[in-house]
Amino acid sequence: MRDDIRAVLRGQRIETPSWAYGNSGTRFKVFAQQGVPRDPYEKLADAAQVHAFTGVAPAVALHIPWDRVDDYAGLARYAAGLGVEIGAINSNVFQDDDYRLGSVTNPDPAVRRKALGHLLECVDIMDATGSATLKLWFSDGTNYPGQDDIRARQDRLAEALAAVYARLGDGQRLLLEYKLFEPAFYLTDVPDWGTAYAHCLKLGDKARVVVDTGHHAPGTNIEFIVAFLLREGRLGGFDFNSRFYADDDLMVGAADPFQLFRIMYEVVRGGGLGPHVAFMLDQCHNIEPKIAGQIRSVMNVQEATAKALLVDVGALAAAQAAGDVLGANAVLMDAYDTDVRPLLAEVRAEMGLDPDPMAAYARSGYFEKIRADRVGGTQAGWGA
Ligand code: AOS
Numbered sequence: 457m458r459d460d461i462r463a464v465l466r467g468q469r470i471e472t473p474s475w476a477y478g479n480s481g482t483r484f485k486v487f488a489q490q491g492v493p494r495d496p497y498e499k500l501a502d503a504a505q506v507h508a509f510t511g512v513a514p515a516v517a518l519h520i521p522w523d524r525v526d527d528y529a530g531l532a533r534y535a536a537g538l539g540v541e542i543g544a545i546n547s548n549v550f551q552d553d554d555y556r557l558g559s560v561t562n563p564d565p566a567v568r569r570k571a572l573g574h575l576l577e578c579v580d581i582m583d584a585t586g587s588a589t590l591k592l593w594f595s596d597g598t599n600y601p602g603q604d605d606i607r608a609r610q611d612r613l614a615e616a617l618a619a620v621y622a623r624l625g626d627g628q629r630l631l632l633e634y635k636l637f638e639p640a641f642y643l644t645d646v647p648d649w650g651t652a653y654a655h656c657l658k659l660g661d662k663a664r665v666v667v668d669t670g671h672h673a674p675g676t677n678i679e680f681i682v683a684f685l686l687r688e689g690r691l692g693g694f695d696f697n698s699r700f701y702a703d704d705d706l707m708v709g710a711a712d713p714f715q716l717f718r719i720m721y722e723v724v725r726g727g728g729l730g731p732h733v734a735f736m737l738d739q740c741h742n743i744e745p746k747i748a749g750q751i752r753s754v755m756n757v758q759e760a761t762a763k764a765l766l767v768d769v770g771a772l773a774a775a776q777a778a779g780d781v782l783g784a785n786a787v788l789m790d791a792y793d794t795d796v797r798p799l800l801a802e803v804r805a806e807m808g809l810d811p812d813p814m815a816a817y818a819r820s821g822y823f824e825k826i827r828a829d830r831v832g833g834t835q836a837g838w839g840a
């Protein structure tokens with residue numbers, strides 16, 4: 457197997473979310489699991505296990521206020537001591553009663569000021585933790601036609617984004633996430649990549665679009681969006697997860713590994729495998745064990761990446777140029793149909809890791825230890 461492919465796989469970087477380690481559920485039920493973290497420090501400790509067994513998950517996304525602490529610089533030092541670092545700072549302007557009619561697009565200027573204040577606080581936390589990325593997702597929208605003025609809400613959104621953008625320091629950037637619907641059911645203020653892209657273009661080069669794979673209408677060609685944004689230099693990252701129906705937040709690669717491969721092929725094709733694109737997981741493990749679920753998810757991304765790297769680009773270009781429809785498709789499918797698990801096992805061995813992260817984690821006794829040590833673990837704050 458080519459050395460360059462192995463090197464890329466060794467250098468891959470997948471960020472796990474702090475909220476994946478806490479209890480989560482749906483609006484019907486949150487099933488509490490044993491041993492879940494009681495505070496952000498314990499979430500980092502769990503994330504460090506995912507990195508220890510995969511070698512490619514060195515960053516942990518935080519969510520404010522779910523991960524609120526007194527000393528963020530201290531939290532970052534604690535992370536470093538565990539061998540991980542703080543990744544994207546995720547803002548939360550969706551959980552207060554004040555946000556019933558929206559946050560930065562709310563018709564009430566006082567609510568808008570409050571929401572902006574939180575977003576700016578998140579940049580302070582980036583300064584303290586050394587995080588380079590602010591991830592913005594707005595639940596803002598309306599439930600009924602006529603409820604509010606669509607254009608005015610776009611104006612308010614643009615105003616808030618400009619204020620946040622102006623606060624970013626050197627080396628910091630803003631990722632704007634879009635979502636088709638939910639919690640708003642009629643209109644969402646950032647419903648699609650085009651809206652996010654247009655706002656990012658106006659803001660400047662430090663603003664990029666983040667693609668959450670669960671945030672599209674069924675049948676949407678997500679790899680097209682990825683190809684387009686990469687071509688324009690505006691793909692900031694991914695929130696990876698799987699969906700069967702809506703924003704299911706299941707393990708990435710579980711519902712449609714072929715789609716994940718197609719996305720990763722466009723990432724490779726567009727030069728997106730690098731630090732300028734953040735490969736984040738945005739998942740909730742409602743019924744399956746959380747740390748093992750994260751390890752499995754990281755491995756699923758690795759497998760899709762390995763297959764994407766295996767595409768014979770020369771043969772593909774030749775078939776495409778010749779108009780050989782079936783030949784071109786066969787080149788892509790050959791890569792997808794390759795069993796890359798032996799290759800990844802070798803890559804892990806080269807990194808000094810156990811070739812089978814799931815089994816190694818299970819053998820480690822970590823879960824048994826946290827189950828005994830941690831009593832009264834907390835809910836992630838999500839999906840209740
Ligand atoms: C919400 O649906 C989005 O996917 C968010 O990215 C995310 O789940 C939330 O911001 C958690 O912090």
Ligand code: ZN
Nearest residue numbers: 633668695738
């Ligand atoms: Zn997301």
Ligand code: ZN
Nearest residue numbers: 668670671703
């Ligand atoms: Zn989501």
